[in-house]
Amino acid sequence: MESTPTSTLKYYDQMNLPGSEPQVISFSSRHFAGLEVSLSRYKRRWFITFPRAYGMIAPQRILSPLNIPDDNMPEEHARNHFWYNPSVTGNENQVPYKPDDPEARLSPIHMLLDGKAIMRTIHYPDVPQIARMTGRMRSERSSSQDYSKGKEVVCYEVEVLIPDEGLLRQCYYCLAWEASGPMKRWKPCGEYMFWCGWCQSRGWLVSSTTGAWGKLLRDTWTPLLNKNYYRPRDSLYSSP
Numbered sequence: 001m002e003s004t005p006t007s008t009l010k011y012y013d014q015m016n017l018p019g020s021e022p023q024v025i026s027f028s029s030r031h032f033a034g035l036e037v038s039l040s041r042y043k044r045r046w047f048i049t050f051p052r053a054y055g056m057i058a059p060q061r062i063l064s065p066l067n068i069p070d071d072n073m074p075e076e077h078a079r080n081h082f083w084y085n086p087s088v089t090g091n092e093n094q095v096p097y098k099p100d101d102p103e104a105r106l107s108p109i110h111m112l113l114d115g116k117a118i119m120r121t122i123h124y125p126d127v128p129q130i131a132r133m134t135g136r137m138r139s140e141r142s143s144s145q146d147y148s149k150g151k152e153v154v155c156y157e158v159e160v161l162i163p164d165e166g167l168l169r170q171c172y173y174c175l176a177w178e179a180s181g182p183m184k185r186w187k188p189c190g191e192y193m194f195w196c197g198w199c200q201s202r203g204w205l206v207s208s209t210t211g212a213w214g215k216l217l218r219d220t221w222t223p224l225l226n227k228n229y230y231r232p233r234d235s236l237y238s239s240p
C-alpha cells in the first residue's frame, strides 16, 4: 500500500497562514454545482459535510455518510483509509467511478475524488486531490432499504490525502459545527471527540456532571437543528 505522498502534506501545510492554526480544508467539484463541502470523521466512519449552513438546501451539515466502519482494519491504516460503500449514501446507482464524469451529479464518491480544495474564496484548480482510490475492491452487504436491499455491493477502498486537522469537527456536547475560513478550531476532548469554545469554557460543569450534561444539551439542541428536515439527527456522534 502506498503511503500519503510527502509533497501533498507539504502543500496543505502551506495553505495555512504562518502562526495560525491549521484550518478546515473545504473543496468543491462540478458534481455538486461547485458548492463547498468538507470531510468529517467519527472513529472509523467518514462523511461528506457542509462547512457552512446553506439555508434551506442544507439546514443540517451531514451531506452523506461514505462507509460502514471496518473494525478489522489496522489502526494505522484506518486513520486515512475507508471502504466506500455506495449503499450507505442513498445514491448507489452512481458507481463505478469514472474520473470527472459529467453524468455523475450528486454522486458522493465523485465529489470526493474529483474535488479541488478551496482556500477561503480563492479556488485553486490544480491542487492535489482530497482523496484517491487505492485500486482495491471488495464486496460488502448492502445497508440500503432500496436498490440493493439484501444484496452484496461492490466497495472501493479510498485513501484520504488531507491531514486530520483539515477535517470539519463537531462539538460533542452542543453539536455545533466548525466553519470554513479562519476560525478558532474545536479542541479535542477525548479520543475522536471535540468541543467548541463555549463548552470547553464550561468544561468543569461538563466533567462534574459527566454524561448527563452532554445528554441534556444534545436533547435540547438536536430538535432545533432538525427543524424542517427529514433526517432524524445531524450528529457525527450518533453513528456506531
Ligand SMILES: [Zn+2]
Binding pocket: 171, 172, 173, 174, 175, 176, 195, 196, 197, 198, 199, 200
Ligand atoms: Zn459545544
